[in-house]
Amino acid sequence: MTHPDLYAQLRLFLDGNEITEPSPDLLTDQRRRFTSSPDIVLQPRSVESVQNIMRFCFKHKIPVTPQGGNTGLCGAAVAENGVLLNLSKLNRIREINLADNSITVDAGAVLQNVQQAAAEAGRLFPLSLASQGSCEIGGNIACNAGGLNVLRYGTMRDLVLGLETVLPDGSLVSHLHPLHKNTTGYDLRHLFIGSEGTLGVITGASLKLFALPQTTTTAWVGLPDIESAVKLLTLIQGHFAERLCSFELISRFALELSSGFSNIQKPVEAEWHILLELTDSVPDPELADRLAEFLFERGLENSVLAQSEQERNDLWALRENISASQRSLGTSIKHDIALPIARVAAFVRRCAPALKARFADIEIVCFGHLGDGSLHYNTFLPEIMSNDVYEYEDIINTIVYENVLQDNGTIAAEHGIGTIKKHWLPRVRTESELTLMRAVKAHLDPYNIMNPGKLLP
Amino acid sequence: MTHPDLYAQLRLFLDGNEITEPSPDLLTDQRRRFTSSPDIVLQPRSVESVQNIMRFCFKHKIPVTPQGGNTGLCGAAVAENGVLLNLSKLNRIREINLADNSITVDAGAVLQNVQQAAAEAGRLFPLSLASQGSCEIGGNIACNAGGLNVLRYGTMRDLVLGLETVLPDGSLVSHLHPLHKNTTGYDLRHLFIGSEGTLGVITGASLKLFALPQTTTTAWVGLPDIESAVKLLTLIQGHFAERLCSFELISRFALELSSGFSNIQKPVEAEWHILLELTDSVPDPELADRLAEFLFERGLENSVLAQSEQERNDLWALRENISASQRSLGTSIKHDIALPIARVAAFVRRCAPALKARFADIEIVCFGHLGDGSLHYNTFLPEIMSNDVYEYEDIINTIVYENVLQDNGTIAAEHGIGTIKKHWLPRVRTESELTLMRAVKAHLDPYNIMNPGKLLP
Numbered sequence: 001m002t003h004p005d006l007y008a009q010l011r012l013f014l015d016g017n018e019i020t021e022p023s024p025d026l027l028t029d030q031r032r033r034f035t036s037s038p039d040i041v042l043q044p045r046s047v048e049s050v051q052n053i054m055r056f057c058f059k060h061k062i063p064v065t066p067q068g069g070n071t072g073l074c075g076a077a078v079a080e081n082g083v084l085l086n087l088s089k090l091n092r093i094r095e096i097n098l099a100d101n102s103i104t105v106d107a108g109a110v111l112q113n114v115q116q117a118a119a120e121a122g123r124l125f126p127l128s129l130a131s132q133g134s135c136e137i138g139g140n141i142a143c144n145a146g147g148l149n150v151l152r153y154g155t156m157r158d159l160v161l162g163l164e165t166v167l168p169d170g171s172l173v174s175h176l177h178p179l180h181k182n183t184t185g186y187d188l189r190h191l192f193i194g195s196e197g198t199l200g201v202i203t204g205a206s207l208k209l210f211a212l213p214q215t216t217t218t219a220w221v222g223l224p225d226i227e228s229a230v231k232l233l234t235l236i237q238g239h240f241a242e243r244l245c246s247f248e249l250i251s252r253f254a255l256e257l258s259s260g261f262s263n264i265q266k267p268v269e270a271e272w273h274i275l276l277e278l279t280d281s282v283p284d285p286e287l288a289d290r291l292a293e294f295l296f297e298r299g300l301e302n303s304v305l306a307q308s309e310q311e312r313n314d315l316w317a318l319r320e321n322i323s324a325s326q327r328s329l330g331t332s333i334k335h336d337i338a339l340p341i342a343r344v345a346a347f348v349r350r351c352a353p354a355l356k357a358r359f360a361d362i363e364i365v366c367f368g369h370l371g372d373g374s375l376h377y378n379t380f381l382p383e384i385m386s387n388d389v390y391e392y393e394d395i396i397n398t399i400v401y402e403n404v405l406q407d408n409g410t411i412a413a414e415h416g417i418g419t420i421k422k423h424w425l426p427r428v429r430t431e432s433e434l435t436l437m438r439a440v441k442a443h444l445d446p447y448n449i450m451n452p453g454k455l456l457p
Numbered sequence: 458m459t460h461p462d463l464y465a466q467l468r469l470f471l472d473g474n475e476i477t478e479p480s481p482d483l484l485t486d487q488r489r490r491f492t493s494s495p496d497i498v499l500q501p502r503s504v505e506s507v508q509n510i511m512r513f514c515f516k517h518k519i520p521v522t523p524q525g526g527n528t529g530l531c532g533a534a535v536a537e538n539g540v541l542l543n544l545s546k547l548n549r550i551r552e553i554n555l556a557d558n559s560i561t562v563d564a565g566a567v568l569q570n571v572q573q574a575a576a577e578a579g580r581l582f583p584l585s586l587a588s589q590g591s592c593e594i595g596g597n598i599a600c601n602a603g604g605l606n607v608l609r610y611g612t613m614r615d616l617v618l619g620l621e622t623v624l625p626d627g628s629l630v631s632h633l634h635p636l637h638k639n640t641t642g643y644d645l646r647h648l649f650i651g652s653e654g655t656l657g658v659i660t661g662a663s664l665k666l667f668a669l670p671q672t673t674t675t676a677w678v679g680l681p682d683i684e685s686a687v688k689l690l691t692l693i694q695g696h697f698a699e700r701l702c703s704f705e706l707i708s709r710f711a712l713e714l715s716s717g718f719s720n721i722q723k724p725v726e727a728e729w730h731i732l733l734e735l736t737d738s739v740p741d742p743e744l745a746d747r748l749a750e751f752l753f754e755r756g757l758e759n760s761v762l763a764q765s766e767q768e769r770n771d772l773w774a775l776r777e778n779i780s781a782s783q784r785s786l787g788t789s790i791k792h793d794i795a796l797p798i799a800r801v802a803a804f805v806r807r808c809a810p811a812l813k814a815r816f817a818d819i820e821i822v823c824f825g826h827l828g829d830g831s832l833h834y835n836t837f838l839p840e841i842m843s844n845d846v847y848e849y850e851d852i853i854n855t856i857v858y859e860n861v862l863q864d865n866g867t868i869a870a871e872h873g874i875g876t877i878k879k880h881w882l883p884r885v886r887t888e889s890e891l892t893l894m895r896a897v898k899a900h901l902d903p904y905n906i907m908n909p910g911k912l913l914p
Contacts, residue, residue: 150637180608185874187651194643199643237668281698410638432628
């Protein structure tokens with residue numbers, strides 16, 4: 001597709017700082033499923049450098065795969081050939097503006113560093129997810145990341161005030177000044193958010209900040225079924241409203257795995273578990289008591305309130321260690337799905353028997369963010385520990401996704417489409433939508449150099 | 458452009474219920490500046506009917522101008538010819554879902570009716586603006602309406618969970634099931650939000666609901682300058698965080714007008730005034746005391762706290778009657794602008810002298826939503842009471858908008874672009890963005906029948 005001489009030319013064209021040794025952590029994806037085989041790996045240190053690279057690649061029709069922290073789970077940051085454009089060296093915190101409650105950062109800023117910079121300025125940047133120590137803002141935007149606090153603060157899409165983007169032809173579109181109301185023609189920002197690097201390279205973003213929580217109360221509640229959990233969610237939102245920040249669902253099996261792995265006792269015994277957290281941005285010494293009273297009055301006595309920071313950390317460790325603990329079951333077929341909250345129970349009740357009818361000994365680790373209807377629905381075939389399990393991926397996905405669609409859910413909640421789900425896109429978007437997406441892509445990227453083979457079927 | 462026979466054919470093609478007498482309230486815009494001259498006015502009562510109309514118009518290349526409550530201020534719902542498609546009869550509240558905190562409504566539902574339906578279900582739909590008694594949800598979405606509560610709840614864009622849209626060719630794109638996380642390909646919902654009827658007809662929407670406020674505290678603070686007001690905003694957000702719901706700025710002159718018109722005494726004397734409101738979704742009998750203490754401790758004694766619902770209503774009446782009261786000054790050249798909050802003071806300080814240098818006796822009524830940086834910046838030439846003032850619109854706009862752009866602001870915050878601002882679009886969007894917008898428009902609407910002449914220059 002591209003001639004080696006071109007890369008010699010590209011090397012001359014660059015100032016040299018961008019060229020990077022291809023290291024395994026850039027080439028292999030987080031799940032060790034895919035390996036990149038780029039012709040060259042570049043780590044630009046400035047927006048101008050990204051523009052120069054794109055201008056050259058556009059002219060010579062060289063494929064470019066943008067990459068952030070390489071924590072994606074759907075293969076969107078894997079380069080088959082061409083340029084692997086890693087943004088990790090473009091990682092400044094550019095500006096914090098307290099009047100506008102905004103922070104402006106480079107795309108390669110690590111999420112945790114952005115959270116810290118905000119905290120140091122007395123503000124909260126609320127996006128919070130397992131990989132926050134290594135995932136980067138550009139990737140969070142490209143896949144519209146979600147995580148633990150969506151219930152209260154929204155997904156990454158809701159947190160972006162403005163974007164700076166380099167288009168495939170190298171031209172710059174920059175809207176980083178914080179404007180809280182602005183409607184001047186079609187909103188293109190939201191086209192780029194969630195486009196997984198297929199329309200251009202995100203180089204910077206202006207993000208919303210919030211008040212830091214000054215009160216936090218954490219509870220663990222055991223419940224007999226998901227219907228009871230949804231009922232609790234509605235009651236608690238009626239009572240505590242926006243103070244409810246997280247509302248996590250954990251199955252008995254998921255808790256058993258995690259409890260064993262973490263060496264932390266199960267807080268209660270039950271079929272289903274809810275880990276919930278209330279926060280308030282002003283001090284409220286009575287919040288914990290009011291939550292205890294609320295649970296007691298509703299007969300929810302199979303529950304535990306964290307009485308110390310250590311107890312809170314233990315409860316959260318039980319939730320956060322589920323992913324690590326399930327590795328003992330071998331390679332999983334993961335599902336990052338979401339449903340209307342009112343339909344989650346019906347889905348779970350129907351999908352497990354459907355899977356078991358096909359694979360009698362299939363194991364299901366079900367947990368997730370019930371407060372926004374999204375589930376991690378991971379499946380394991382005990383006979384097959386290795387990646388050979390992917391042989392059954394299509395069959396398992398079909399059963400799960402058909403059940404998701406029956407309950408008006410989505411096959412991609414917060415991890416993106418990448419390569420592994422793109423053939424499902426025609427099931428969730430109409431032909432007229434797909435045609436429009438292709439038209440947008442063809443207009444911005446006529447030579448199909450931006451992350452080719454990703455997202456669009 | 459179109460043959461009269463076509464309309465005879467359209468009449469036969471429809472079931473007859475859709476055809477409406479063209480009444481003045483549909484034909485003349487709110488400011489009595491523009492008058493529609495459509496060939497036919499239609500009020501469909503079902504989504505299928507909208508599809509039928511669009512299929513016919515697409516086939517015969519008949520222009521279609523969608524219209525909601527006809528409260529727009531920029532001429533976007535004015536039909537030069539073809540079909541004026543008024544959505545007001547498509548006005549059902551379709552569903553309220555408490556587990557998902559969502560309400561699904563027809564596009565023609567009046568905003569106030571949606572607020573009421575939500576309140577009856579014990580929830581808040583937070584969009585709140587002057588014309589809420591007659592504006593409709595479809596129009597609110599089409600222009601990405603803002604209003605009084607954006608500071609806390611966002612603009613209409615932030616409140617839409619899903620859209621139902623009829624494309625120019627009559628095909629339906631429907632995503633009304635409430636999904637709080639969903640990233641499946643490019644986000645087209647946000648293309649339609651703010652597109653002012655130029656890409657298709659919005660027929661329904663699924664919207665976010667919130668907890669009803671159970672505590673409300675309202676204060677009026679007099680301040681010497683806007684810098685002090687921005688400082689107060691930052692302090693109060695640091696202290697009361699998301700409880701701050703509205704933070705309105707009013708100039709001395711705007712208050713004098715409104716006070717005279719409303720026959721309500723000015724609460725305090727000052728150059729600039731802030732009307733602020735804190736709400737909490739749980740009962741908090743001490744909130745008012747804490748606000749009083751907060752203001753007292755910071756030396757902000759030139760202020761008033763509403764001690765009763767009547768006093769609160771009076772304070773809000775002073776804010777809400779500004780628009781009506783300024784009619785005594787004649788026809789205004791209005792500016793619906795927004796700036797980074799940190800830049801509002803600099804803009805106001807520079808723009809007034811620039812206007813007065815050109816028009817010595819120009820009068821400026823400046824007020825707006827300082828909490829989100831948006832201003833209503835209305836200008837009057839005392840010698841000219843009638844619409845003849847529009848002769849000077851270009852000169853005045855140039856002075857105001859050049860100053861807005863110098864402070865990184867926007868020329869359109871919450872009213873849209875319509876016809877009156879489209880020639881300014883190239884100043885705020887790059888050529889590559891405008892080209893992409895035109896490509897999207899040409900793809901969806903190849904015959905340019907959807908609200909032709911609006912939005913795009």
